[in-house]
Amino acid sequence: MTVFHYGNQSVEYEKIGQGQPLILLLGMNDIIESWLGVIGYLKKYFEVYIIYRPGIGKGNVDMEKVSIQNTAVIIEAFIQNNRLKNVILMGHSYGGLCIQAIMCSNEINIARAILIDSSSVNFKQLDTLDTPILNDFQSDDKWLKYCSNLMN
Template identity: 35%
Template sequence: MNQFITINDRKMEVVQKGENGVPIFILPGMGCSFEEWFEVTEALSKTNKIIMFHRPGSGKSEIGEEKRTTTANAEEMKQLMEMLEIVDPVILIGHSYGGLCAQHFSKLYPEKVKALLLIDSTSEDLERLDELELPVLRGNSADNKWLEDFQNYASMNEEETRKIIHPELAENQKKLPTHIQRQLIQFRQKPNLYKAMISEFVNFKIDAKMIKKLGMLSNIPLVAIGRDKNYVIQEGVSRGLPESELLMLENMWQQLILEQGKLSKRSTVKFAKSAGHSIHLDRPDLVISTLKELTED
């Protein structure tokens, strides 16, 4: 059931599913809704208590004027755990940018984390991606154009954004229940989402450097699951993108995932066959089985 909990004088949208077992916190990626995790959480809530929240600006969570950083997210999550009276260590899941937030929280508060699962997570060494020569791929996703569009959306009201933003759901999102699909579309039509994403994007490379300086995660059990390099390359080629650039990008991304296996002395790295960046949607079975292994550890 969705609820609202006040953190830093602002309402935060929170959902809890299940009542027993080790608590599992899920941190979605940048611009992603926790509704995407429906299939995974339906299975896991039978044995575990699941907690998800939308960061300020996402979903129905209120946004303030402060910078959206991984530090802010870590402090908000700490306060949320206190408000929910969660005292035992939790299993923490982070997807993409949410994985960077999860790494930061785990380094700041290792005593609060029983285990960490990174799902195709942003790396603390993400700046190495910027060193690649990818003229076509960068031309298709130029940061300046992206920011310009998002700034435009952020300046509108919700009635205006609903008229011009018509999100196309991914194939695996279309397999989710109809009411979840509707919520995913509405999620992308809220102006504050773009305000929050701009702030997260502007700050996350600085955040990554700061997180790296905090060192390793010591003995926290960690599993990093990366996407299927060949699957992503084939999908990109089918859309007319150059195979040479896709190969360069995916080789580096895979290397960064492998290096996440060095963050803790108790780490495992897996790659999800036939999965792209949203592994929880493409291979929910692998996410579920991995989490069951972590809860039994």
């Protein structure tokens, strides 16, 4: 693993494969081991950068700056510092939120963004969507009953 430093903060990352750069941002509690199958496939076609959140592994974070926006700024600096072009961003969960912040900043040119099980930075708008199937499960009890019926 390698460490990228940004001011008094840093992120640990691993670089695997060759080709178009693809940055994989893991979720809040993700570990690389849970992504080995995906990484094994991606490295055949892309130069994959697997990046941990600031403060995880050998990374360091300024506790007063912990936020999605702070992570986005560090990733933007990582892309610029490594002179990466035509970058694909792939983020799971929290990583997807960070990618949305990067996309909103317009500081760097991103080829594509892939969000996996990511919520929206404007998550409150999700409450206004008309989702008839999900609306049937307005309580935990209804949802648990539905799930237990699936197991039978």
